[in-house]
Each structure stands twice: as C-alpha cells, then as structure tokens.
Amino acid sequence: MTTSEHTAFDFAAAESILLQACRLVGLHPDEVEMLRLGDHAVFRIDDGQVVSRVGRHADRLPSVRREVAVARWLDAEGYPSARLVTQAEQPVVVDGHPVTFWEGLADGEQYASTHEMGELLRRLHGLEAPRFSLPDLRPFDKVEQRLERAVIRAETRAYLADLAEELAAQYEQLEFALPPGHLHGDFNVGNVLHDSEGDPKVIDLDGFATGPREWDLIQTAMYYDSFGWHTEAEYADFADGYCFDVRQWSGYTVLRSVRELLMVTWLAQNAGTNPRAAEEVEKRVETLRSGGSRRAWAPF
Template identity: 30%
Template sequence: MTSTTDFPSPFGDLLSMACEHAGLDATGARLIKLTNNAVFSLARDPYVIRIAASDLVGAQARKAVSFAQWLAANDVPTIVPMDGLDQPFDVEGHQVTIWQLVPSNDGRPTVRALAEILRTLHSSPGEAPDLPAWDEIGSIRRKLSAQDVLSTEHLVFLTDQVDELATLLHDVDYVLPTGPIHGDAHTGSLIAGTDGTVLCDFDTAANGPREWDLMPIAVNTARFAELTDEQDQLADEYGFDVRDWDHYDTMRRIRELQVLVAPLPILSFDAGVRTEWNLRYESIRAGNATAVWTPWNRVDLAARSNRDA
C-alpha cells in the first residue's frame, strides 16, 4: 500500500498533516497531479486534496473555493469543496483545499463537454464575486519574479517576450462579451463523472475576455501531434472559432508562455518536466509555432501520474 513517504518531498508529509487537520485518512492516497498543485485522491475517504506548490499558487486557493460555490449557484457543473471545513487552510506554509470526490465513469472528458460547460459559464449573468480582473501578463511576470531555477539568459528572453506581448495586448479588440472565465480551460480541467462531466482547477479564474477560455484547446491542437480535430469540435459546439479572430496569434503566444511558466516551482526536482520545458522554451525562442510538444501527462515523470495536458 502506498505510503506518504513515497511522494516527492515535501508533499507526502504535507498530505499527512492536511489529513490530520481535516480528520481524514491519508493511507493509500494516490498522487494524480503535480504542477502548480500537488493533487491527491484519498483511498479511504471520498475526497481530493490540493496542496499549493508555491506561495503564488496558494494565494489563489480562497478564490478557487469561492468561485466553485458561485458556479454551483449558477448551475455550472463543478467540483464542490468539503463541507464543514474552513478553507483554504495552512500547512507548513502551503495552502490546502479539500474537495468532494467526483466518482469517475472511467471515460476521458470530451472537448464537446468542455464547450457545453463553457457556453453555460459564459452565459451566466454578471460578474462572479471575489474574482480579479484577468491579468495573465501580470501572472506570468509574478511567476518569473518568484522563480529561482532559470538562467539569466532564459529569464531575460522570457521577460522580453512578456514586455512585447503586453504592448500587443493593448491593441487587442475582443469580439465576445467579458465576464467570468475559467482561465485554463482544457479537458484536463474536467472530470468525467458518473453523473456528468464537471469543471475543476480554478486557480486561474477571473473576470475577463471569453476568447481566453477558447485558447487552450486551439493551442493544444496546434502543438500536440495526437490531437487532430479537437479545435474543430470545440468551435462547432461553442459556436465560435478563435483561430479566425484577428488577435489569435497574440493570445496564442500568451497562452504558450502561461503553460511554460506553470511548472517552474517543480522544475528543479523533476527531470522529465525539465526536459520537456527545455524543448518548449527552444521552440518559442526560435519562433517555431508548429514544433510538436508532448503533453505533461505523457512526460515520464518520477513517482507520479499526471492526467493534465
């Protein structure tokens, strides 16, 4: 049976302490994701535990809980926080949230299910409370400032890219209404449950341009060899193809930087992620928009299985 000592440090110990705080049992827990958060599925209690991997990610935890509650109130299919527990809570400087387990139907979430959920989210009235204005440029800057793993050359190049894109973003004309967005909407942000597919992973939720929620699938389709028609499916179901938008290229480049900086907190101790990160960095530096990337869940990562793309 899996022991918490089998997980990458310090997350095994943090899991044990989080479970003790909430009155749960960590025995046999399974690590299902490790990028911005370490995400564990418990074996003996019907809950999933998310432990923020950095202070920047941890700062989004309270927003994630609040946004999930707003989604549920607006009939958007969503994961639900554990009842009767003040969340998030701190464990050794890491913010922790606990969520009710969604029983899986053993199927892979579909792009059409994502498009249907996004249409429901994007048609919800008004702005969600406690959500910040969308500022992906600012988020990327903060992650670059907080990291300590990049070479000076890497950091200078990426900072220059962000500066250029910030200037280009000023001239972007949006064609869809603004409002609550998920901020990282791909099939890895869904769970195919026995009672239907639900949305999860709310660290990047904001009030902002709906076009941004349509970018992940478009970029994934362009970058990942095994995905051929996902963007066509999304556009057909949602009713808008973001690739036809005049400002697609600017938003594509911002999205690619977003996913490049996401694993910086674990880059120093995960060799598999570092190898793939280097490939992605070099293709961006070369201006190669068609280089094939490997989804994070296909990278050979030590001691874990990651289901996100």
C-alpha cells in the same frame, strides 16, 4: 517561515503538508497518489474518493479562498463543477500553504468530449456574474512570479522575460470580438472530467477572473493546431458547442503565443527538482526562439 521559503516544493514536501492537513480535518487516508505538480500539488486520496490541492506558495492563499467562493457560487447555480468536501472548513492552511479537499469524480481521469466542453463553457459564460468580485485577468503577473523563482539558466530566464515584455505590448493592442466577463481562466480538456455517472464537470476553479472570453477558448484551439492533441473534428465539435471559432479571430496568434509562454513558465517551476522538466523547458524555449513546431513538446 513557510515550507516554500526553506525547502523545495516537491512530492515529499507537498505530501507532508497534505498529511498534516488531513489530520486537521479528520481524514485518515490509507493511500495518497500525486496526480500533478504545478501551481498546486494535486493528490488523489483513497482511490479517488477525495482529491486534494496543496498550494505551492503562501501567496496562493487569496486565489484559493476565491476558488472556495467560486465553488460555492457554482454549486448554488446548479452548474456542474467540482464540489468541496463539506465536512471541512476550507481552505486549511499548513505552514502557509493553502490546502483544499474536493469530492472525487470517478476512478481515473475520464475526459469530457470537446462538444461537451464547448457547451459547458458557453453555459458558464452565460451565468449571471457572482456577487463577489473577481480579479482582472493579468496573465503576465504569473510569468513574472514564476521566473523569479524558477531554477533555470540565466540566459533562458532573460529570453522568457524579454518575450513576456514583447507579448504584453501586443496583448494590450488586441481588439476582442466577444464581450468580456467572468472566466474559468484555465479551460482545457484536462479540467473537464466525467463523474461516476458519466456527466461532465469542470474542475480547477482557482483561476477565475474577469476578462476577454477568448482567453477560455484559446487552449482547446492551440491543442488542436499547435500540438495535435485534438483532431480537426474534435476541435470543430468544440467550436460548434460554444458557437464561436476563436481561430478565426484576428488576435488568435498573439493570445496563442501568450498561452505558450505560460506553458513554459509553468513547467519551469519544477526545473530545479525535476531534471526531465528542466530539459523540457530548454527544448520548448528553443522552439519559441526558432519558430519550430510545438508538436515535440511533451505533456506534463
């Protein structure tokens, strides 16, 4: 029985798993700090010298193994991305939870510029595909898995499930403008950080898949026009860096709605242990129902 099957995956549970994994690889941290809790718990160890990712469920193991393969592929290609801590065989598995250890990039989170993001994404999409296989992008699988486990109101769960079914039908009808290929899968400003030398690097490599390239462009666009987290000039710099503006594509609003659904269900995973997250989920669902502004969504 794994930890995730008999206890909540909260800070205390994730930290316990992390400390066990540290002992297995010979790390003896003086300090650990949780950065965020979602599909993984992400920890900064000893002022950011090492960053660790602890998988929420045992079913994360295949994607984490793929993440390790992706990291090695990108390293061999000389692409600027997160690097594994080399002294450990990875992933480490504790009570079924996969744990990985990464080189820290800098003190704190220093985000790349949107132009750097666009250039890095164009460069990533331009790489020759890896020799190992990547799964097809299946965004609605995550929605289903999250809703099965989320501690939320039955009415909320039913609404989100119905919305997912509706959007899945629309998604299947989309005609994409860009050629398909390998994807980062979760490309946004939070996943492109400057290292200690001031150079941008791409992190969070576990979502790599094969599918429409528009998927990697959508978050930066919606962070601008739905949430106001980027300025108009910043978004223009991103589109210029990538050499394509996904907001001008006919399927943009459908893909944006799919991403919004994923944002809500991602947060719903924490509703059972975090009252603030539970409240935010209900607020977000109300805006989805009413068509209201997303600018009141609080970042998590």
